[in-house]
Amino acid sequence: EGKAPSESLKNLMGQCRARIAAPATEVAAQRVALQRTDGSAFFGHVITTAIDIDGHPGVIGFIQDVTDQVLMEKEREQISAQAQQAQKMEAIGTLAGGIAHDFNNLLMGIQGNISLIMLNKAPGxxxxxxxxxxxxxxxxxxxxxxxxxxxARGGKYEVRATDCNHLIERVVALFGRSRKEMTIRKTLQTPLWSVEADQGQLEQIMLNLLVNAWEAMPGGGEIVLETTNVTVEENTPGRPPDATLGRYVCITVTDTGIGMDAQTQARIFEPFFTTKKTGSATGLGLSSVFGIVQNHHGFLTVRSGKGRGTTFRVFLPAAAPAPARGAAAPVSTNGRERPATLLLVEDEEMVAAIAEQMLTRLGHKVFLAGSGGEAVAIYREQREKIDLIILDMIMPGMSGAETFEQLKTIAPEVKVLLSSGYSLNGQAAGILNRGCRGFIQKPFTIDQLSQKIREILFSPAAPPA
Ligand SMILES: Nc1ncnc2c1ncn2[C@@H]1O[C@H](COP(=O)(O)OP(=O)(O)OP(=O)(O)O)[C@@H](O)[C@H]1O
Ligand SMILES: [Mg+2]
Structure with missing residues (x-):
């Protein structure tokens, strides 16, 4: 196996001759890559046994074509290796997601306290x-x-029809500002199909790829960014077997940097894999790119060679053509908050305490609920008074999603601001689609909180309650 067919045929003949020279009675079986007379390759199961032909030593052999079986075995091995890899990623993802959730709540506590202290300090x-x-x-x-x-399969928070060209312009402006020594060339197709995506996460993908490209070119160089509309077909290179066929937007990031050998390439999407010696490299960049692309039902390919630069291609499914949605209404910035009454639903005590203080400082009256059940009970009693509910998404017992459903049965027009460090399995997107008014990501500052509340309660374009 693995040798050129003619080579293995020579070997086989050699073995037969050896058997004739020193006959043994046992039967030998092996699998050999062979060639048919028409030149095509096949796998043969070869059985030989030494025999005696009228006093002359001889060998009798059978060759069975087992090509189909061999290919099937290979495929099965590959699938099981892929499944194992997927399982491993999933386990790490679950672990990391749990830690990140708690960690985010700690950050929220720190951020909140700073916001409050700052309010008491003169600027100087x-x-x-x-x-x-x-x-x-x-x-x-x-x-x-x-x-x-x-x-960690964080899910998508705020899915919107997105023009990747705009997004790229924005990210490049942000990225290029601090790195003047490098040129970025753009070939952006217009009109580009739009994609249903979480803009924050797409920005994260682009930044990670750009930073990697930049880091791969310590002596300077060129990054080429390209967008194209692509129809993915059965035979599109790099298409994973389970990727849906059809319209995609392809974003290509090419650099002229140091490139990667095959060994490195095989590991780049593993969390914490890095070849960089700097302390700030975590090896999370590409694994997060990978997770986000998967979350968006896309796929990505990489082409690279040592010293030959690198090309990453990100394929995102194009959205069904739809009338453009209006941009979010601008928020009036004329400062002061109008006092409102809010119900804060948060199971984490530290976060609840700090968020309550922030809200109080903003002039609002606050009801506190430590669980979904409590929130529903309070809302049932006080619904006339409550203008807005701030709902944590991940709580033990009744989840944010269930709580939201129950609140809606009490008052279908209930105004809910979803708050979370992250969402499991795209839960946030689901809740938002079912009528939740907004999403705020922890850790948030007092200004961000105030802004979100104003957007929902006082923005003139807010849907009538
Ligand atoms: N454009 C590129 N050219 C050459 N090597 C790359 C490129 N992009 C990624 N790599 C390789 O893949 C590895 C993993 O990349 P990844 O972005 O996940 O982590 P990192 O860049 O090392 O660390 P972090 O992104 O956390 O700062 C890198 O350490 C590098 O070896
Ligand atoms: Mg990186």
Whole structure:
């Protein structure tokens, strides 16, 4: 096996001759790659046994064509290896998701307390720079949890029809500003089909790919970004067997950097795999890209060679053509909050305490519920008074989704702001589609909270309740 057919035929003949020279009675069987007389290759199951032909030593052999069987075995092995890999990723994802969830709540506690302290300090106070530094650390921490949640199958938060060309322009502006020594060339197809995507997560994909490309070109170089409309067919290169056929948007990121050998390429999507020596490299970049692309029912391919640069292609399913949706109504920025009454549903005590204080500082009246059941009970009693419910999505017992359903049975027009560090299996997207008014990601600052509340309660374009 594995040798050129003619070579293995020579071997086989040699073995037969050896058997004639030193006959033994046992039967020998082996599987050999062979060639038919028409030149085509096949796998043969060869059985030989030494015989005596009228006093002369001889060999009798049978060759059975087992090509189909061999191919099937190979395929089965490959599928089982893939299944194992998928299982491993899933286990790591579950673990990482759980940690990231708790970690995010801790960050929320830190962020919230800083927000409150800052409110009490004059801008020039000598503690302010330190507080700002803590805030920066919180932002880095939450970037980290976002990466982890990307590959932890974090689900999509806010799925919207998205023009990838706009998104790329935005990300490049952000990315290129701090890295002048590098050129970025864009070939963007217009009109580009739109994709149903979580913009924050798509930005994350693009940033991760751009940062990797940049890091692969320490001596400078060129990054080429390309977008194309692609119809994926059975034989499209790199298409995983389970990918749906049809219309996709393909985003290509090519660099002229150091490239990768095959060994590295085989591992790049593993969480925590990195070849970088710098302390800030976590090896989470591409695993989060991978998870996010999967979440969006897309796939990605990579082409690279040592010293030959690298090309990543991200395929995202195109959205069914639909009339463009209007942009979100701008929020009036004329400062002051109008006081409202809110029901805060949060099982994590520290987060509940800090969020309550933030809301109080914003001038709102707050009811607190520590579980979905409690929230439903309070809302049943106080629904006339409550303007908005801030609902944590992941709670033990009754989940955010179930709680939301029950609240809707009490009052179909109930206004709910979903809050979470992440969503399991795209839960948030599901709830948002079922009429939830907005989503705020933990850890949030007091300004972000205030902004979201205003968007829902006081924005002129808000759907009538
Ligand atoms: N464009 C590229 N060119 C060459 N090698 C790459 C490229 N992109 C990724 N790699 C290889 O894949 C590895 C994994 O990439 P990944 O983005 O997951 O982690 P990282 O960049 O090492 O760390 P982090 O993204 O957390 O800073 C890299 O360490 C590098 O070896
Ligand atoms: Mg990276």
């Amino acid at each position: 106070h000598r503690d302010v720079p330190h507080l700002k530094n803590i805030e920066k650390a919180v932002v880095r921490g939450s970037e980290l949890t976002r990466q982890v949640l990307g590959f």
